[in-house]
Amino acid sequence: MWESSINRFRIHLKIERSLSPNTIEAYxxxxxTLTQYLTANGLAIAPQDVTLKHLQACTEWIASLGMTGTSQARIISGMKAFFRFLLLQGLIPADPSQLLESPKASRKLPDFLTYEEIELLIGQIDLSKAEGHRNKAIIETMYSCGLRVSEAVNLKISQLYLEDGFVRVTGKGDKERLIPIGTSAIKNITLYNDTTRRHMIIKKGHEDILFLNRRGSKLSRVMIFLLIKDLAAKARISKSISPHTFRHSFATHLVEGGADLVAVQEMLGHESITTTEIYTHLNREYLRDMLQQYHPGF
Known part of the structure; x- marks a missing residue:
């Protein structure tokens, strides 16, 4: 029932609303994400049986994974559009998302990890498991290149120029950028390819996707959130951590090291320099905290 409803929704977005393929994929x-929540909680229910309580519980679940308020709001908006469509088509008796509220925007500066904390978190990965080398390669790549989670799950083998030390990333608005990649990330991508990926049966259409799940398909964003939440718990890191934390850490460490802000903007793929400037504020906040903590006269 979910598959047929989502297929109808996809056709509606393409034919009637004339949305771009990327926008349709996002919806x-x-x-x-909702179906993943229902499956994870053993709720085998059809779209017409979804209630407001189910949706509220789903939003609490995605918040617990560490998704930002912006990401949560976008997912809620997508779910609302889906149920409005089903109602208009007469496929459900009422819209359960009508009273679903989006999280209020937060002005809190994002958490970031120290290099030692990143090493501690990576150290929790069990390399004896089949997915261990893949998971290490994912986190090393996200931190090394400052990738968004969507950019990591969509990264293609054809976009890797490891001998030259670069990756070509497709970001927001289908804009491409070249980003340097560190030796540790290169080593772990190569190891993952040689020890795990080359022995997998890969689903048709996913042959060029770098990071795959056990079924040979592209990973979902939620899987990356769950992976990082699990590793953070094992490492006993109490900060609010999500895949975006590695992007924040990448940028913060560059700014702390004196990197040119325009260069950081280019690597992050920010359209405006004002978006990148948050990391100068983050750096000042960090310095102030250090002074308050360690300077006897502050």
């Missing part, structure tokens, strides 16, 4: 991904 579909938002709905699939």
């Amino acid at each position: 579909e991904r938002d709905v699939k």
